Amino acid sequence: MSQPIIDRNQRRYEIAKEMLPTIMRTASAILACGHGLGPEAEGKTLAEYCAESACAYADALIEKLKKK
Numbered sequence: 001m002s003q004p005i006i007d008r009n010q011r012r013y014e015i016a017k018e019m020l021p022t023i024m025r026t027a028s029a030i031l032a033c034g035h036g037l038g039p040e041a042e043g044k045t046l047a048e049y050c051a052e053s054a055c056a057y058a059d060a061l062i063e064k065l066k067k068k
Helices: 008-032 046-066
Strands: none
Touching: 008 046
16 A cells, blocks of 8 residues: 655645744744844844744654654
């Protein structure tokens, strides 16, 4: 029996979409407390930073799952 074909781009999108609300809430809470988001957020809008973070989480999870 063959293994199902995984559309990694679709899976990346789905994971990032699920992570984005949590990342947005967390980043907003950090900023509301008067803290910064760190050098990786420098020069980016909150939306850009959160979108990049969500994609980074998705990529990390996919890489981890590919190793199993």
